[in-house]
Amino acid sequence: MIDFYQSLRTLLRLEKIHADNNVFKLHYKVTVVLLLGFSILLTSKQYFGEPINCHIGKTDISKDFIDTFCWISGTFTLKKTINSKNLPGLGNPFDAKDSEIYRHFYYQWVSIAFGIQAIFFYVPKFLWKTWEAGRLRLLIGDLGGPLISDQWTSARKDTFVKYLVNGDCAHNIYMCRYCICEFLNFLNVCFQIYFMDWFISGHFSSFGLAYASYKDVNPMDIFFPKKAKCTYRNFGPSGSDEEHDFLCILPLNVLNEKLFLVLWYWLFILLAISSLCLLYRSLFLFAPKFRVYLLRAQCRKLEKKKAMLIVKKFTYGDFFILYKIGKNVDPTIYNEIVASIYAHFTMKGSCKNFPRDDEV
Structure with a gap:
């Protein structure tokens, strides 16, 4: 036994x-x-x-x-x-x-x-x-x-x-x-x-x-x-x-x-x-504002508007993968990934309709 x-x-x-x-x-x-x-x-x-x-x-x-x-x-x-x-x-x-x-x-x-x-x-x-x-x-x-x-x-x-x-x-x-x-x-x-x-x-x-x-x-x-x-x-x-x-x-x-x-x-x-x-x-x-909170909890130096943009552009499934990555990799690596995702959206001109604080 x-x-x-x-x-x-x-x-x-x-x-x-x-x-x-x-x-x-x-x-x-x-x-x-x-x-x-x-x-x-x-x-x-x-x-x-x-x-x-x-x-x-x-x-x-x-x-x-x-x-x-x-x-x-x-x-x-x-x-x-x-x-x-x-x-x-x-x-x-x-x-x-x-x-x-x-x-x-x-x-x-x-x-x-x-x-x-x-x-x-x-x-x-x-x-x-x-x-x-x-x-x-x-x-x-x-x-x-x-x-x-x-x-x-x-x-x-x-x-x-x-x-x-x-x-x-x-x-x-x-x-x-x-x-x-x-x-x-x-x-x-x-x-x-x-x-x-x-x-x-x-x-x-x-x-x-x-x-x-x-x-x-x-x-x-x-x-x-x-x-x-x-x-x-x-x-x-x-x-x-x-x-x-x-x-x-x-x-x-x-x-x-x-x-x-x-x-x-x-x-x-x-x-x-x-x-x-x-x-x-x-x-x-069903609560995008909650996803913004979770993203900022993982990336503590991430600005709120940047987090709002990423959450708006990502589907809940994409954000789920991103969140799981944040749970498994070094915080420094994760911060770089999030920063690169934000840079990708801005370079593509995707942020011209930048979300206001009350939109997410």
Whole structure:
């Protein structure tokens, strides 16, 4: 297992060229590593032993058989005894109505569910990696380091400028694909919360709040019982029905309750951050003044009117590429690129309708 955790470090490896942002990385790096780590931890019998252990009492039924039967068929706790100090959730199930019973079927699938969730969180990254196809890496090349490369020449600078000012709206498609992936990240978080809510019978969405505010009954004892019951029905020697009631211990739920609590907080934090990211992207797309602010934040000595001109002449896709370049190259190189773009527009006579402060 230690070797596996060392292999997960590759997902957290720092990249030289960043074609996405930090919020995107929270989805496909941090969350994927978190979920895969949970999944592997739950399957490590060397630390937590068998996932279920049932007490069969005086019976001729095999204990291994009952353990396996109760593992695959699920267990349950009784609502009417959940507040009991002596063996809470246990009691006689045969005279209880179905609505008075908490049934637990999720625990067989927790590690698999975490693994599937990890795949879903990586899908938007896979799409973006496929669509992006290393374009930014090819464009920036060896200019992504902290030092100015010897390869940075006037010819290289002219190539940058020509590429950016002659995009012919192709960069709009590039950015639209990125926006689709960001929106998929947001939808995926919403779906995962809904999926977890269904997975543990409608209790996940309020799990963290219920745990933070409980006074008498710990919700973890309801959703993740450590002691539960299992009923086995069989035929007796004369063909009559026989019902056997067994007490089962679920040691993995000691760990499950902590993992689900961490996951609850993380998914809702991630949902809030992703919502803010969509708001930021909306301003980026539909508010030119916001793009002027972003450009001047990257080029702190850039005059406002120059920034306004560049934003006016660039499509949102062209500006997106320019902004990504600014996130990956040395500030000195980026300032030269921006200055050359401004010079290109002025030399072409494109600034005769120079924007006023209230036009952008």
